[in-house]
Amino acid sequence: MNNRNEKKGDILIVDDIPENLQLLFTMLTKQGYEVRRVLSGKQALNVVKVEPPDLILLDIRMPELDGYEVCQRLKADETTQNIPVIFLSALNETFDKVTAFQVGGVDYISKPFQLQEVIIRVENQLNLLEMQRKLEEKNKELELVNKELESFGYRVSHDLRNHLNVINSIIYLLSKKHGQKLDNVGLKNLKILEDESERMAEMIEDLWRLSESKSNYLDISLESFDLSGVVRKIVDRLKIKMKEKEKIVIIKSDVYATGDEGLIKIAVENLLDNANKFTNKTEQPRIEFGQLQQQDQTVYFVKDNGVGFDTKKGNNLFTPFQRLHQEQEFPGTGIGLATVKRIIELHGGEIWYDAKVNQGTTFYFTFGE
Numbered sequence: 001m002n003n004r005n006e007k008k009g010d011i012l013i014v015d016d017i018p019e020n021l022q023l024l025f026t027m028l029t030k031q032g033y034e035v036r037r038v039l040s041g042k043q044a045l046n047v048v049k050v051e052p053p054d055l056i057l058l059d060i061r062m063p064e065l066d067g068y069e070v071c072q073r074l075k076a077d078e079t080t081q082n083i084p085v086i087f088l089s090a091l092n093e094t095f096d097k098v099t100a101f102q103v104g105g106v107d108y109i110s111k112p113f114q115l116q117e118v119i120i121r122v123e124n125q126l127n128l129l130e131m132q133r134k135l136e137e138k139n140k141e142l143e144l145v146n147k148e149l150e151s152f153g154y155r156v157s158h159d160l161r162n163h164l165n166v167i168n169s170i171i172y173l174l175s176k177k178h179g180q181k182l183d184n185v186g187l188k189n190l191k192i193l194e195d196e197s198e199r200m201a202e203m204i205e206d207l208w209r210l211s212e213s214k215s216n217y218l219d220i221s222l223e224s225f226d227l228s229g230v231v232r233k234i235v236d237r238l239k240i241k242m243k244e245k246e247k248i249v250i251i252k253s254d255v256y257a258t259g260d261e262g263l264i265k266i267a268v269e270n271l272l273d274n275a276n277k278f279t280n281k282t283e284q285p286r287i288e289f290g291q292l293q294q295q296d297q298t299v300y301f302v303k304d305n306g307v308g309f310d311t312k313k314g315n316n317l318f319t320p321f322q323r324l325h326q327e328q329e330f331p332g333t334g335i336g337l338a339t340v341k342r343i344i345e346l347h348g349g350e351i352w353y354d355a356k357v358n359q360g361t362t363f364y365f366t367f368g369e
């Protein structure tokens with residue numbers, strides 16, 4: 001690939017008439033392009049294979065291999081198919097524009113050549129190429145970041161699992177060997193520890209599956225389950241965190257969902273955790289879980305009346321580490337919503353939101369049922 005910052009572009013001109021070649025060559029080299037010339041289609045194919053140019057100006061009427069044929073062969077070869085081809089045609093020859101585009105040409109220039117027209121058409125194609133290359137680079141970077149995140153998740157859940165095993169065996173020893181020395185409160189606390197670490201083990205297991213499953217549906221089990229019940233359990237656990245403030249929590253009963261219960265639990269837990277966190281500074285905090293019907297689709301929602309946010313700034317909320325609030329005010333890492341989105345997309349569903357500063361936030365989601 002050429003470094004386009006140094007060079008303006010490497011152009012190959014293919015024409016069996018030397019005067020045409022000379023004319024275009026002079027025009028384009030004056031503009032600072034690097035120009036190569038060949039007199040036949042066959043030569044063109046050879047040259048392109050050895051050192052692919054950024055752009056080809058290709059005459060149509062040539063003996064043996066004509067321009068259409070050359071273009072078709074270039075487009076059929078993976079290594080050359082992305083090189084843009086501009087056709088050259090004389091005004092008096094029958095030029096079939098449709099065929100020109102059908103065989104893969106991107107533009108055409110008619111003879112007699114006019115300096116300005118040639119330059120503009122060439123520049124257009126080179127600019128497009130440049131944008132395409134930049135996009136490809138961005139995509140590659142994104143892929144890399146994704147891979148890193150995946151292996152990061154994998155490693156974290158693996159390490160957490162090891163630590164948790166140690167904690168679990170100590171809890172077990174404590175209750176077996178020293179349980180009788182504890183009073184009722186002590187025993188109750190030990191039970192909470194046991195339940196919590198069991199729950200944590202489940203979560204790690206689910207996250208592990210999530211990081212392994214990448215973006216295919218293979219590992220997703222589809223079962224219908226009582227989502228209201230799941231939400232109730234999560235809220236009960238959250239209530240321990242809700243300390244001083246009494247929060248109004250409304251949970252619609254008998255809401256069922258179809259999907260992977262373990263994963264959906266993680267998703268809803270993250271949404272409720274946010275709803276709880278972002279109502280911590282609200283006067284009369286209120287959190288609601290419910291369901292509504294939109295056309296034929298079941299839409300679930302988690303709604304709060306907390307700090308909200310400016311939706312104009314919310315573009316990247318579902319990207320890892322994106323946060324709209326100060327760490328000192330509302331602590332967090334910014335991984336929650338990225339996980340939620342991932343889980344929902346694994347189910348073929350969608351997630352979106354509605355928010356207003358100081359009035360609250362609602363997250364809506366579907367599971368593609």
Ligand SMILES: Nc1ncnc2c1ncn2[C@@H]1O[C@H](COP(=O)(O)OP(=O)(O)OP(=O)(O)O)[C@@H](O)[C@H]1O
Nearest residue numbers: 274275278308323324325332333334335336337361
């Ligand atoms: N219910 C909500 N109300 C207001 N802002 C929200 C709400 N939910 C999410 N946000 C905004 O979106 C950001 C990203 O949310 P996300 O759950 O990914 O991260 P977090 O809660 O900050 O950290 P983590 O979930 O990793 O502990 C939050 O930092 C906050 O700015």
Ligand SMILES: [Mg+2]
Nearest residue numbers: 274332336337
């Ligand atoms: Mg969160």
